[in-house]
Amino acid sequence: MARDAALPIAVRQLTKSYGTLRVLDAVDLDVQRGEFLTLLGPSGSGKTTLLMMLAGFVRPDCGSIRFGEREVIRLAPHKRDVGMVFQNYALFPHMDVAANIAFPLKLRGIGKAETTQRVEQALELVKLGGYGARRIDQLSGGQRQRIALARAIVFEPRILLMDEPLSALDKQLREHMQIELRQLHERLGMTTVYVTHDQREALTMSDRIAVIDLGRIRQIDTPKAIYERPANRFVAEFIGESTFITVDVDAVGCSFNGVPLTLASQPSRKGSHQLMIRPERLTILEHAATAGINVLPATVTAAIYQGDSVLVQASLSDGKIVSVRASASARVPLVREEIYLGLKAADTYLLPVEERAA
């Protein structure tokens, strides 16, 4: 399918309440033509509700959803023409694999010969060629996942929705499928909205990520921007590990507990700020005075060997505990040992000051 056949999605003011609980709060969202957008959030954040509204299974209280130019907010699910992969796959147990994939083609009145051909093509695409005659209960979890995907794309929908499609797979298979799904998306180019609560999955697969919490989009940006420049504390804490230390900014510069720090960029507002520290951006220094890097003295409280890395927890001069992820080949420091942590100026990020009671 050509990429220009994909449809953009425009969501405006989408709102849904169950009683007093507001699951979606006037959400605006634009998904570009052919984009892979992930809705990421903790359970109960409203991400699945939003996806179900795109598919037409949940009726919003108000708002607008457009696929391309077409308003679909009141359109019945079976008329929306979007592909969907369900969390539990929802493959029909009374049909074999081929009949499952042929189902949407049959409903669209496509002839027998073409159906057979397209079913086999879809099977090839998900690398399960020749599996047509299998019963659903003869398939493994990973195979079911692929069949569900084949069924969702066989009728060439211009929008593809996926509801945590990999959550039932084991870790290794999941990581493998993430890459495969990503490649498939690049090949087919359909606009894709993907729901997950797994941040690593979101970072791996998406063009952009929309982080959702309490029915609102807290930030929408590329994986790199979301990880390195979170817009608020929720996003910073939800994506990756992070510690925040309070630093003071005055006319001269920035300091932490009296120790001067060099920042990547000087904030315009003076006063106290939250500096975000990611464990993998800290290094354990050999010497107390190392040029060109911020040095934070700390005392080791725990050091854990984790195979691919060493996780060190250390308390800073103000008593705050920070995590440091050091290379496994480095020397594992001892508990209560005095160490010096290095933080490059380029790796410093001050959290934007949030307005109170937003």
Add this chain to the structure above:
Amino acid sequence: MSHEAGLNAKGLRRDALAERLILFSLSGPAVLLVTMTMLVPVGWLFWLSFLDDAGGFSLEHYQRMLVQPSYGRAFRITFEISFITTAICILLGYPLAYALSQLPRRVANICMIAVMLPFWTSLLVRTYAWLVLLQRQGLINTWGIKLGLWDSPLALVHNLNGTLIGMIHIMLPFMVLPVYATMRSIDRDYLKAAANLGASPTLAFWLVFLPLSLPGLVAGALMVFILCLGFYVTPAVLGGGKITMVANRIATDIELFFNWGAASSLGVVLFILTGIILYAASRLVRLDRFLSGGGA
């Protein structure tokens, strides 16, 4: 090291044996009861059906069944009534079960109690209650005439109508229960998936919901049909002596003619026919897979 002489092997084997013995002894009383009250009498009746009045071996009871048309009629009416009852139970029970399965679970549970209520009342009481309702001066005829729905009393009882009404009423829960249980177990996501792939609600029902609910429907239909074959009280009371099902015929043979051999042979034939139907049905719809919950 060999397993035979392994560390503690003997003791562990003895433990396993002891556990199995305990399990077996738990099922002992039930096995004994079934043997004493079911297998022995049935075996004895089976034996009786091959004896003539003088106690010698004979096939006369089976021959009589072929020669005397009244026996054939009893079998035919039995199967006819069972078939009609089953069909009407499907027509009434399936939509009811569907409606219940779409309700919130709490509401559905209350409705299920309403369905089950007659189930917990004595069959005899219910049958006589229908007699009161359906007879010429009964509630239904009185009101029907009063409201001008019909002019003279309808023959609702002491015939096939009454028998069917009574049997359908008694059998309906047997249909609703398995169908409802199967429908409840159908994941809603199947219907969502069908809609997402382009099926209108009607098509989704025919292509997905109905096939998935079929195991319950088959189980219910078989249960109703087979229970109907052995009905006695309802045709006796509501049929007004005009409806002679096999069970009624058996009763007549024993009570009026004291002919245990004839009665036994009827029982044996009914038993065999039921077995054949079950077997045919299981071949037809792979009952074993349905009964083991393989449907969903």
